[in-house]
Amino acid sequence: EIVLTQSPATLSLSPGERATLSCRASQGVSSYLAWYQQKPGQAPRLLIYDASNRATGIPARFSGSGSGTDFTLSISRLEPEDFAVYYCQQRSNWPLTFGGGTKVEIK
C-alpha cells in the first residue's frame, strides 16, 4: 500500500498570504496524484488531478506540481473561503489511498 504523508498537519496563515502544502508518497506514483478541499460538514471537492491539472471551475490561484514521490499544492493568495482541510490522493496503485490532510487555518 502506498502511504501518502502530508505536511504540515496545520498551516496558520493570514488572508492574502501564499500557502504551500506538501504530499510525499512512500513510492513513486508518477503524476497520478489529486488534491481535494474539504470544509466542515461538506463533502470533499476536487481541486487538482494528475498532479497539475485544475479541475473544472477551480480558480487559478490553486496550482499543483510534482511527480514521482514529492508533490506540492500552492494557493497563491489565500481567500477567506480557502481555509479548509486539504487531502492528496494517489491513483497509481490499488488500494487507492489518501494522505492524512493539512488544515489551513486563519492566523
Add this chain to the structure above:
Amino acid sequence: EVQLLESGGGLVQPGGSLRLSCAASGFTFSSYSMSWVRQAPGKGLEWVSFINSNGGTTYFADSVKGRFTISRDNSKSTLYLQMTSLRVEDTAVYYCAKGATWPPHFDYWGQGTLLTVSS
C-alpha cells in the same frame, strides 16, 4: 448538474448489517466507475470500495474485504454498498464518489450518509 444522493445510514449494533444506496443523476451513470469513500468522525478520508462501469470489476480495502459488497443497477442509476459483520470501527460518514479516470480520482461526491455502529 451532477448529483449523488446517499441514503441508508443509521445506527446498527456490532455484527449487524446495512445497505447504503447512492442515487445518481445529471450524467450517464452507466459510463462511469463509482467508489465508496468513508470518513470516521474527526478523521481523514479512507477509500472503501470501487466498481467499474458495468459492475464486472470490484475492489475493496483490506479493512472491509469479505464483509462489504459493492454493486450497481445501471437501469436505476444507483450504487449500493452491502455491509455485514459491522464493527465499531466502521462508524463513519460514507460518501459515494464518481470516478473520472482509470484508476480513479473523484470529480463528484455525494453529501454522505452517517453509519454508527454501537451497542
